[in-house]
Amino acid sequence: MCGRYALYGPISRIREQFDAKDDEIEFEARYNAAPTQWLPVIRQRPDGERVVHLLRWGLVPSWAKDESIGNRLINARAETVAEKPSFRAAYRKRRCIVPANGFYEWKALTRGKQPYYIHAADDALLGLAGLWEHWSRPGDGKRIDTFTILTTDANTLMQPLHERMPVILAADAYVAWLEPESDPDALQARLAPFADGLLALHPVGKGVGSVRNEGAELIERI
DSSP states (O other): OOOOEEEOOOHHHHHHHHTOBOTTOOOOOEEEEOTTSEEEEEEEOTTSOEEEEEEEESOOOTTOSOGGGGGGOSEEETTTTTTOTTTHHHHHHOEEEEEESEEEEEEEETTEEEEEEEEETTOOOEEEEEEEEEEEOTTTOOEEEEEEEEEEEOOTTTTTTOSEEEOBOOGGGHHHHHOTTSOHHHHGGGOSOOOGGGEEEEEOOGGGGSTTOOSGGGGSOO
């Protein structure tokens, strides 16, 4: 799964790498991005323009009666996303890209769990495959836009840490992924494990395990 990641930008780098405008969002560097937080996500407007918006992590389906369901829907398995009631509508028409400098995973050891930070070997931003959804709160009708991150089988590099990893899109997949009219069946081939040689990882301090902790020291090698 993917339950923590880092996005410290800067916003100019997000605009450039993903060819998107930021719509004047208030960007805040996050070294410990966690579910329920409002985080930058790239969506495509009907005219084809890409825009960075702030969405809340944890997808709330449009039919949900309570927004707390989003706490359980922070990830969607790529293998079943087209059939699962919580995700299938968004997978057909509401796909997005979640930019990240890197993400975290924990390796189980006899003395506990050791967190690792995984990032692009060339330090480029990663484009994680995501889905987004509208939801209106009963009573006041307030609209909340939320997102989830797709996961797939771990590649060889990640397997010693965990059996799953986030779906990382190759740059040449951005257009098809964001285009609402793309054939969902054809997109399945894009949801494969990322190439081993394009990622690097190192152990980090256990402070990342608490959402109260923030700062660049969380991604430092120990």
